Amino acid sequence: MPPEADPLEPFRAEVERSLRAAVAALGVDGIEPKLARAPQGMADFAFAAHALAAKLRQAPPAIAQQLAQHAGSERVRAVPEGPYVNFRIDDAALTEAVLASALARGEHYGDLPKTGQRVIVEHTSANPTGPFHVGRARNPILGDALARIVRAAGHDVTTEYYVNDMGKQVITLTWGLQHLRPEDVPHAERDKPDHQLVARYRKASELLERDPVVAQTIQEMLQRYEGGEPSTAQQVKQTVETMLRGMNATLERMGIRIDQYAWESRYVFNGDVDRTLEKLKQSERCKEEDGAFYLDLEGLGVAGKSQKFFLTRKDGTTLYTTRDVAYHLDKFRRADRLVDVLGEDHKLVGQQLGIALGLVGETRKPDIVFYAFVNLPEGRMSTRSGRVVYIDDLMDEAEERARAEVTKRRPELGEEEKRAIARIVGLGALRFNIAGVQAEKAITFKWEEALDFEGASAPFAQYSHARAASILRKAREEGHAPGEAKLAGKLAQPNELALVRTIARLPSVVRQSAADTRVHPLAGYAIEVANAFNQFYRDSPVLQAEPEVRGARLALTLAAKHALRNSLGLLGVEAPESM
RNA sequence: GGGCACGUAGCCAAGCUCGGAUAUGGCACAGGCCUCCUAAGCCUGGGAUCAGGGGUUCGAAUCCCCUCGUGCCCGCCA
Numbered sequence: 268m269p270p271e272a273d274p275l276e277p278f279r280a281e282v283e284r285s286l287r288a289a290v291a292a293l294g295v296d297g298i299e300p301k302l303a304r305a306p307q308g309m310a311d312f313a314f315a316a317h318a319l320a321a322k323l324r325q326a327p328p329a330i331a332q333q334l335a336q337h338a339g340s341e342r343v344r345a346v347p348e349g350p351y352v353n354f355r356i357d358d359a360a361l362t363e364a365v366l367a368s369a370l371a372r373g374e375h376y377g378d379l380p381k382t383g384q385r386v387i388v389e390h391t392s393a394n395p396t397g398p399f400h401v402g403r404a405r406n407p408i409l410g411d412a413l414a415r416i417v418r419a420a421g422h423d424v425t426t427e428y429y430v431n432d433m434g435k436q437v438i439t440l441t442w443g444l445q446h447l448r449p450e451d452v453p454h455a456e457r458d459k460p461d462h463q464l465v466a467r468y469r470k471a472s473e474l475l476e477r478d479p480v481v482a483q484t485i486q487e488m489l490q491r492y493e494g495g496e497p498s499t500a501q502q503v504k505q506t507v508e509t510m511l512r513g514m515n516a517t518l519e520r521m522g523i524r525i526d527q528y529a530w531e532s533r534y535v536f537n538g539d540v541d542r543t544l545e546k547l548k549q550s551e552r553c554k555e556e557d558g559a560f561y562l563d564l565e566g567l568g569v570a571g572k573s574q575k576f577f578l579t580r581k582d583g584t585t586l587y588t589t590r591d592v593a594y595h596l597d598k599f600r601r602a603d604r605l606v607d608v609l610g611e612d613h614k615l616v617g618q619q620l621g622i623a624l625g626l627v628g629e630t631r632k633p634d635i636v637f638y639a640f641v642n643l644p645e646g647r648m649s650t651r652s653g654r655v656v657y658i659d660d661l662m663d664e665a666e667e668r669a670r671a672e673v674t675k676r677r678p679e680l681g682e683e684e685k686r687a688i689a690r691i692v693g694l695g696a697l698r699f700n701i702a703g704v705q706a707e708k709a710i711t712f713k714w715e716e717a718l719d720f721e722g723a724s725a726p727f728a729q730y731s732h733a734r735a736a737s738i739l740r741k742a743r744e745e746g747h748a749p750g751e752a753k754l755a756g757k758l759a760q761p762n763e764l765a766l767v768r769t770i771a772r773l774p775s776v777v778r779q780s781a782a783d784t785r786v787h788p789l790a791g792y793a794i795e796v797a798n799a800f801n802q803f804y805r806d807s808p809v810l811q812a813e814p815e816v817r818g819a820r821l822a823l824t825l826a827a828k829h830a831l832r833n834s835l836g837l838l839g840v841e842a843p844e845s846m
Numbered sequence: 847g848g849g850c851a852c853g854u855a856g857c858c859a860a861g862c863u864c865g866g867a868u869a870u871g872g873c874a875c876a877g878g879c880c881u882c883c884u885a886a887g888c889c890u891g892g893g894a895u896c897a898g899g900g901g902u903u904c905g906a907a908u909c910c911c912c913u914c915g916u917g918c919c920c921g922c923c924a
Contacts, residue, residue, distance in 0.1 A: 306867060315866045317904070327866095327904090351867065394924070434924050531924095559922045573849075573920045580922040587924045611918050614850055639852075639917060647917095672886070692886085704859065707851055709917050715873095716858070721886055722872040723859080730886050738883050783863075791860060794871075801887060810883050824883095846886075 272379050273774035274368040278361065282312050282343055282354045289337035289345075293330070295322055302354075310346070310353030311361075311768070317350055326350075358764050362755035365771045369826035370752060376826075377773040377833045382421040387598050388414040389633075390608035391518070391525065392429040395510040396436050397465035398457075399517050400655040401712055402648030403610060405638040408701045408839070410608040411523045412786040413636065415837045417606065420781030425602070426526045429594060432507045433531045434587065438489045440464070441506040442481075443471030457659060461513025464506075465650065472651050493584050495536060503532075517658055522694065522839050534593045540585050543593040546627040547578055557581050567622055569615070576619045588616055592623045595633060599624075605633035606784055610640060611707070634784050638706035644713070656712060662694060665718050669693030672720060673846070688846045692726050693718070695840040699725035702838045703790030723794045725840050728831055731797035731804075732842040735828040738809050740844075742821050745810070749825045750818025757819035762806045766799040766823060770830045777837070786838065793834040800827045 271277060279302070286300050298319065305313035316330040323330055327350030334352045339345030342360045346353045369376045390410020393403060410426070418424040431437070444467055452466035474481040492499045511528075518525065534540050544560075547553055552562045558581035564574045578589045598605050609617060617635045624632060640647060648655045670689035677685065696718055703723070704710065720726045742748070750757075758767065776792045779785075809820040832842040 301864075303864090303866080307870085309867080313867085317866060320904070349867070431924060436924065557922080561922085569849080569920095575922095577922050582922085584922090586922070590924095611851070613919090615919055616924095618850085637851080637918090642917080676884085676886070705852090707917095708859085709852070713858095719858090719873080724872085724886085726886050727872090730884080734884060734887085741883060787860085791871085798871090804883075805888055808883065846884085 270367040270371045271364065272368070272372070273778070274361070274364040275771045275775055277364070278343060278356050279312065281340055282338075285338045285340050285343070285345070286314055286334070286352070286354075289334045290319070292337045293319070293323065293333055295319055298322065305351070305353055308765070309348075311343075311356045312354040314352045314354075315350060316352065358759065358767075359756045361771065362758050362764070362767045363752045365767050366752035366755060366822050366826055369770055369829050370749070370822060373829055374833065376829045377777050377837070378419045379421040379774060379778060381423075384422045384604060385602040386417050386422045386424050386604045386606060387427050387602040388417060388424055388606045388608070389427045389429055389598070390414070391523075392431065393514065394431050394436055395507045395514065396440050396468050397510075397650040398459070398461040399514060399658040400648050400650065401641050401658060401661055401717075402655065404641060404658050404661075405701050405706065405710075406608050406610065407518055407521060407523050408698050409636060409638055409706055409786050411521075412698075412702050412789070412838045413606060413608065413784060415839065416777060416786065416789065417781045417784075419777050419837055422604070422781075426524075427598070428525045428528045430507060430511065430528055430530045431587075432503060433493070433535060433590065435485065435489055437503055437507055438485055438492060439471045439475055440468040440510070441503050442485050442488060443467035444506055445502070447471060459513040459516055459659070460509045461517070462657075462659070464510055464513070469651060469653060493535070500532070500536075517662075520662060520694075521658070521698070522841070529594060529597075531590055531594070534590055534597065535585065539597060540590050540593040543596060543627065544578060544585060544589060547589070547592070547623060550626045552626065553578070558583070562619075562623065562626070564619070564622060569618060569622070573615055576623070588619055588623075591616070591620055592627070595620060595624060596627070596629060598633075599629055599631060604631070607633045607635045609635055609637055611637045612640075613637065636706055636784050639709040641701075641710045641712050644711055661697060661717065664714065665693035665697045666690055667693075668718055669696070669720070669726075677846075684845075688843055691841045691843045692720070692729060692846060695725035695729055695835070696720055698839050699728075699790060699793075699835075702786050702840075705787050706785075725835065726846075728793045728797040728835055729840070729842055729846060731800045732828060732831040732835070733844065733846045734804060735800060735824050735831065736844040738824050739821065739828065741810060742817075747810070747814075747817060747821060749821035750815070752822065754815060754819035754822065757816050758823055760803075760807050762799070762802045763820070763823060766796075766803045766827055769796050769799040770826050773830050773834060776834075789834050789837050793831060793838070796827060796830045796834060800831070803827070 290300050300314055302312045316327040319330050320327050331347040331350055331352045335345040335347040342357045344355045391407045414424050414426045447467045447470055452470045455462040475485055492503060553560055554563050560578045562576040564576050577586055579585055614637055621632045666689050669692040673685045673688050700717055776788055780788045807820055809824060812820055835842050
């Protein structure tokens with residue numbers, strides 16, 4: 268029998284079964300007993316007997332006593348403790364199951380069986396008007412981690428970037444590139460297309476507001492573009508491609524690869540948007556005002572002035588949200604489930620989108636992850652105003668600080684090696700700090716916090732991983748191999764068992780995070796593993812232990828290493844073999 | 847004015863979806879641990895009206911209502 272993907276699952280099922288039977292034995296029906304996690308170190312699962320007190324007209328502790336007599340099994344003991352029934356899994360049985368699963372699956376420990384479900388994770392989708400800045404840095408970081416997590420949960424994931432190449436912003440940029448010379452704008456220090464181009468976007472935006480002639484020109488250009496004039500379309504395409512080349516270099520450096528790009532203009536020019544519009548117009552909610560069509564959202568929970576969801580301008584051209592409906596219909600043709608990562612400024616749009624999809628007969632809705640912006644102490648970041656911290660600069664700073672640390676701690680290493688470690692650690696700290704916080708919490712950007720290298724940070728977990736790697740490396744050099752899962756009985760120290768129990772939870776954390784489309788539980792989990800490993804490291808010498816114990820501890824070390832590497836990996840954070 | 851979020855020690859976060867055991871970590875602070883597998887580590891200590899008020903419940907950080915504060919939105923922009 269191959270080891271379980273989730274070593275905890277058979278035990279959980281067993282406990283649930285036995286608890287259900289015990290509840291039935293007391294003559295209670297109609298209550299589905301719910302298992303809970305007991306406080307750390309107390310038990311593996313718990314049941315609070317209060318829930319049955321009213322029905323049985325008995326005190327919870329008495330009920331717990333009786334339940335415990337009927338519940339439990341050979342491998343799981345049921346112990347009444349006050350008003351609770353605590354279930355404790357047999358240490359050796361659990362350890363063996365965890366080691367078997369983690370060692371057999373290795374780099375894939377944590378991954379769940381394939382579901383065949385196709386999921387498109389749309390993330391980043393930043394307007395191609397300038398370099399990525401920290402204000403929206405959560406988008407690629409959360410999106411990429413989410414894609415990895417959903418993939419680990421067994422689904423077939425494709426990531427997609429929706430390129431907003433319609434509308435005034437890209438036209439303004441294109442105009443700027445055609446009419447402003449590089450000498451007329453501030454010089455960019457960075458030799459990347461996005462940095463090279465953004466100054467002219469800024470200048471063009473400024474002229475657009477100040478100069479009516481420029482505004483008129485841009486307006487006309489926009490009309491030609493939306494009217495489908497090939498030469499303008501060609502120019503815009505070229506502009507956007509150039510900008511994206513620069514932006515992609517940033518993503519690549521962050522370790523983020525996007526599977527495919529969906530261009531907004533494509534949906535306009537291939538007729539998808541018009542077809543979607545026609546369908547929407549058939550809705551009774553669709554009304555006209557001054558030549559412009561809108562959906563009347565009254566009574567659908569959208570309040571006040573937002574009740575009119577405009578689909579077209581009065582000249583008949585479509586609006587962003589309308590095109591987004593067409594895009595989502597297309598995505599639903601290609602996938603079973605959609606995940607979108609959007610800034611919180613899109614909350615209303617998300618609601619409108621959901622309603623519109625329903626009106627044209629699409630019963631599914633995208634799972635939208637909204638994230639709050641990363642603001643500067645002095646306010647919101649903005650490409651147009653230039654009040655920004657660029658991700659490129661943040662990465663530079665992260666690597667530089669990490670290199671200073673490595674140099675201090677590992678002076679014996681070669682320059683090349685130091686640089687490699689600094690890259691992994693610096694970037695890891697950056698991604699971890701953003702991925703580790705609940706998406707909807709607003710963040711005020713501070714350098715020290717963004718690049719924290721100790722405590723609950725990526726380097727903390729990476730360090731534990733490097734320690735584990737170091738032990739395994741030395742063992743190999745001395746000719747010792749990790750033992751079989753059968754040696755589980757040799758692991759009996761409290762901190763060994765605590766580590767086993769922590770490792771056991773990775774598949775559960777993956778399942779839950781994927782279902783909830785939440786990333787930060789993985790970060791918390793990685794810290795827990797590191798913590799448990801550090802305590803094991805302190806209390807249980809591995810290499811000097813007698814052969815069988817050494818084999819068992821090496822196996823546990825390897826299992827912990829997998830859990831660390833894989834949980835970090837799901838966040839897009841690399842785990843170095845040495846640091 | 848209306849809507850959606852968020853508010854947990856000096857600071858930053860977890861727990862809230864699914865109510866249950868002394869509210870969990872980190873930073874900072876005070877003290878301790880490197881003849882022993884990497885001290886980016888470990889141990890000990892102090893520090894919390896879980897924004898405030900009301901309600902539901904045997905039981906509320908968790909659910910409901912109100913108030914306050916913060917972020918975001920309310921455009922024939924994207």
